[in-house]
Amino acid sequence: MLDQAILSGLKEVDNEVFDLVVSEETRQQRQIRLIPSENYASCAVRAALATSFTNKYGEGYPGRRYYQGQVNTDKIENLAIERAKQLFGYPFANVQALSGAPANLAVYTAFLKPFAGKIMAMRLDHGGHLTHGSPVSVTGAWFEISHYGCQEDDYLDMEKIRAQALEFRPDVLVCGYTAYPRTIDFKAFGEIAREVGAISLADISHIAGLIAGGSHPSPFPHMDVVTFTTHKTLRGPRAAIILSKDPEHADKIDKAVFPGLQGGPHFNTISAIAVALKEALSPAFKSYTDQVVKNAISVADELKGRGYHIISGGTDNHLVLVDVRKSCNLPGKRVAEALEDVGIVCNFNTVPNASDRQKPLFPDGIRLGTPSITTRGFKENDCRKVAELMDRTMKNIKAGKLEKGESPFIDEAIKDQIAAEVAELATSFPTFSWQE
Numbered sequence: 330m331l332d333q334a335i336l337s338g339l340k341e342v343d344n345e346v347f348d349l350v351v352s353e354e355t356r357q358q359r360q361i362r363l364i365p366s367e368n369y370a371s372c373a374v375r376a377a378l379a380t381s382f383t384n385k386y387g388e389g390y391p392g393r394r395y396y397q398g399q400v401n402t403d404k405i406e407n408l409a410i411e412r413a414k415q416l417f418g419y420p421f422a423n424v425q426a427l428s429g430a431p432a433n434l435a436v437y438t439a440f441l442k443p444f445a446g447k448i449m450a451m452r453l454d455h456g457g458h459l460t461h462g463s464p465v466s467v468t469g470a471w472f473e474i475s476h477y478g479c480q481e482d483d484y485l486d487m488e489k490i491r492a493q494a495l496e497f498r499p500d501v502l503v504c505g506y507t508a509y510p511r512t513i514d515f516k517a518f519g520e521i522a523r524e525v526g527a528i529s530l531a532d533i534s535h536i537a538g539l540i541a542g543g544s545h546p547s548p549f550p551h552m553d554v555v556t557f558t559t560h561k562t563l564r565g566p567r568a569a570i571i572l573s574k575d576p577e578h579a580d581k582i583d584k585a586v587f588p589g590l591q592g593g594p595h596f597n598t599i600s601a602i603a604v605a606l607k608e609a610l611s612p613a614f615k616s617y618t619d620q621v622v623k624n625a626i627s628v629a630d631e632l633k634g635r636g637y638h639i640i641s642g643g644t645d646n647h648l649v650l651v652d653v654r655k656s657c658n659l660p661g662k663r664v665a666e667a668l669e670d671v672g673i674v675c676n677f678n679t680v681p682n683a684s685d686r687q688k689p690l691f692p693d694g695i696r697l698g699t700p701s702i703t704t705r706g707f708k709e710n711d712c713r714k715v716a717e718l719m720d721r722t723m724k725n726i727k728a729g730k731l732e733k734g735e736s737p738f739i740d741e742a743i744k745d746q747i748a749a750e751v752a753e754l755a756t757s758f759p760t761f762s763w764q765e
């Protein structure tokens with residue numbers, strides 16, 4: 330729902346921006362959004378983003394700022410911190426990191442010497458993040474990296490990871506992924522880190538909401554430090570939180586965020602984090618996260634039943650990876666683009682154990698997630714319908730090389746029919762709905 334009060338002011342001043350906002354709102358309503366890192370934040374979260382807290386500077390932390398006028402900002406930041414501690418069980422929380430990538434960088438700069446520290450993390454093409462030491466990220470350029478990956482069954486093997494850690498001796502051992510459909514064994518990662526004397530870091534950006542709702546095991550008390558974005562399954566504003574257990578770690582992290590890497594905190598965002606955390610503490614949030622997982626399992630089951638190759642054979646969380654090269658000899662990018670043409674938005678993604686044709690910009694897979702459609706109120710049957718629409722779309726995609734500008738579809742009438750059904754299904758749901 331458009332927030333009329335906020336938007337009428339915008340329309341008066343800037344029609345161009347207003348039109349784009351309306352167009353994006355309409356897109357988010359008419360399409361079925363399956364990007365697992367996306368969601369629909371509530372109107373309350375979006376309202377908090379638009380308040381006069383955006384006008385305030387406040388470098389420092391509550392009670393120790395470099396500017397006057399902090400009566401309300403100290404309270405709002407403390408509220409966000411207290412709720413984060415309550416929700417995740419960690420005794421320390423930093424809510425100032427501007428997003429997930431800066432949060433991870435803050436943790437590395439807190440604990441590692443530049444150009445000397447050692448990080449062990451998951452490789453990018455098996456579901457790690459760029460900030461887990463990819464060569465194109467400064468984290469890969471500034472630190473010595475050892476990457477682990479999935480086994481032939483697409484699962485992580487904790488014994489192999491332990492052996493690699495004993496050999497490499499990382500300073501920071503990272504778990505938490507962007508494209509791993511299975512449960513993460515935080516206890517085992519924490520034990521390995523302790524055994525090799527490393528800081529254990531769980532980057533739970535994707536699954537923070539599931540953990541908050543109790544739909545995935547918690548990293549507490551196993552992992553020393555936890556980072557996460559607040560805008561994925563947690564359904565808050567675009568921002569991040571860093572949790573820790575040890576007061577010395579917390580102090581180093583605070584100093585790394587400010588003044589190490591950032592200037593003034595974004596108090597409008599921090600107030601929206603507080604709202605999202607309050608929502609996540611409610612019983613309705615737990616129903617939402619349980620339904621996210623049930624929905625992902627339904628999508629995986631239905632596609633598997635229709636003959637698609639699902640990475641690891643299924644899912645325990647909010648996401649499903651499909652190897653479309655093995656399933657229908659199509660590249661991930663063509664499938665993702667064709668799906669967008671019918672109104673189903675996912676992303677092409679590398680998959681483990683892929684063909685030798687896979688490259689980062691030409692991967693064998695697509696990545697699907699159910700957080701957004703679950704927020705809208707989709708249940709298992711609706712998700713099976715989405716999988717059926719995807720199957721019909723994929724059966725209608727040409728294999729082999731396409732001429733420039735050539736349609737990827739075998740039959741345009743079938744494509745139009747599917748697109749109409751997608752729009753009808755999508756618009757039959759609101760964009761934000763609390764689960765009963």
Ligand SMILES: *Cc1c(COP(=O)(O)O)cnc(C)c1O
Nearest residue numbers: 428429430458506507534535558
């Ligand atoms: C999304 C994500 C990040 C980065 O978050 P941004 O807000 O895009 O900077 C980091 N790590 C993981 C595992 C993520 O999924």
